[in-house]
Structures are given as C-alpha cells and as structure tokens.
Amino acid sequence: MTVMLRSEDFVGLWQLSRVITDRLSDQAGTLLGTARFDSVGAGALAYEEAGKLRFGAAPEMEATRRYHWQFGQDAVDVHFDNGAAFHSFVPCGHAQGTDHPCGDDFYQVRYDFTNWPVWQATWHVVGPRKDYVSVSRYWR
Template sequence: MLKGLNQFEGEWQLTRIIKDRRNDVEGRLSGIATFTPSAPLELQYEEEGELVYGQQPSMIATRRYIWRGFEGEHASKIAVAFEDGSPFHVIALDRSMPDDDHQCDPDFYHVSYDFTAWPEWEAVWRVVGPSKDYRMISRYKRM
C-alpha cells in the first residue's frame, strides 16, 4: 500500500489512450511525467508527450498540476490542484483503487486510480458534458 506523496517523486514513463465517443476518434500519447519537489509536502507534476489524435498530425502535449500531501490524520490523502492552485480532486492512498469526482460546469469528471500493481499505476478519467464524452486511460511506469 502507498504511504505518501514522496513515493511519486521522480520520472515516469507515461502512455495514454483517449477514446472520444462524441467524435468517434481515438488519441494516443507517449511521454514522460515528472514529479518534482517544490515545497514541503508538495510535488509539481509535469507531463510532456507526443499526442496523435485520430488522423491529425502528431503534436507535443503538456500538462501541469500540483500534488499536495498532508500530515497527521490526513497523511494518506493527496490533494491534486490545477497549475493555478485551484482544487481539482483528492486521492485517498489508503485504498488501492481510489476514485473522486470534479464538477466543472457544464462538464463532469470522474477519476479512478489503480495502484494494485505498484510501482506501475493508472488513472482512468470519464468525462461527460454537452460537448464532451470521452474516456482517458493514463498508465505510469517508473523509469
């Protein structure tokens, strides 16, 4: 079982499949995700990879988040925030397959993590809204 935020520190090989049901398109990303300490109990998450989306030419895709750990009774939780610091979702490390929701009107995001094969893990997002309907599976493997 995962014990805390510091277990994510370092570089991870990232592969992602995006199944866009609304547009009947599949995307694939291959790249690297890096967790870098930025403050006590805080990691900066940065990913960069080559994204091929349907028949479109490949492009470089990037994302950044802030992962914050806790001490005391909440030490088994990680709060994930957007790059600007606004809240996104929470990961409960005391469960091998935690999940959480994020409402971003008019869209709804649900994430399920799977840490059962640690140090390989995945995050599966289901996103629905008036102009969105996709499933995104991100797999991470320690480099």
C-alpha cells in the same frame, strides 16, 4: 494489506502512455511521453507531463500539463497549475477520486495502485460536447 503511498514514492521521472477514447467523434487518441514529480516542500509535489499527442488522423502535436499534488494525512489534494482545486484521492489500492464539475462538464477519476510501481488513472468525462474515457498508465 494495502500500503498508503507517500510523496517520496512518486518523486522522479515516469514513462507515460495515455489512450483517449472519444465516444462523440468515434475516434481514439494516444499520448506517449513522460511525467515528472519534483518535491517542492513537505508532502508537496510539482507534476509536469510532456508528450506527443495524436488524435485520429490528425497530425501529431506537443502536449503538456502541470499540476500540484499536496499529500495530507489521509489524501492527496490535486490543484491546477493556477492553484485552483481539481480533485482529491487516497493514494493506495483502487482509489476513487472526488468528482470535478467544470461548467457543464463532469469529470470522474479512479486510480489503480495495485501493481505499484506501475499505476494508472482512468478519467470519465461527460458534458454537452464531451464524452470520453482517458486511461493514463505510468511506469519507471
């Protein structure tokens, strides 16, 4: 039986590890940091991640990202920090998110909540100047 996760299940601080495999440059990147979910209303979460990103032999740099998650009856709607829609997904089991076209680029995500409270998001991104896979793993 697969359990639907609720906004409260995500609230708090998470460890974050990300591996980015760039097929165009034939390089790999890693990010180590944290992700924090704060409740900002009924079923609404503010997501903020911060970490150290290293890509190939380049110097390490600070990386941050912010999103807004809104839990509805059947899905989570994810928005960029500026309020623009990003994607939606069902927070349980193996969950394919909705696709996100962005100009000439195309983003697809799949979530895996089967080992909760360890979970991950895998992004496949393709476009004229992009061809990479990003796997983010979260744990308490």
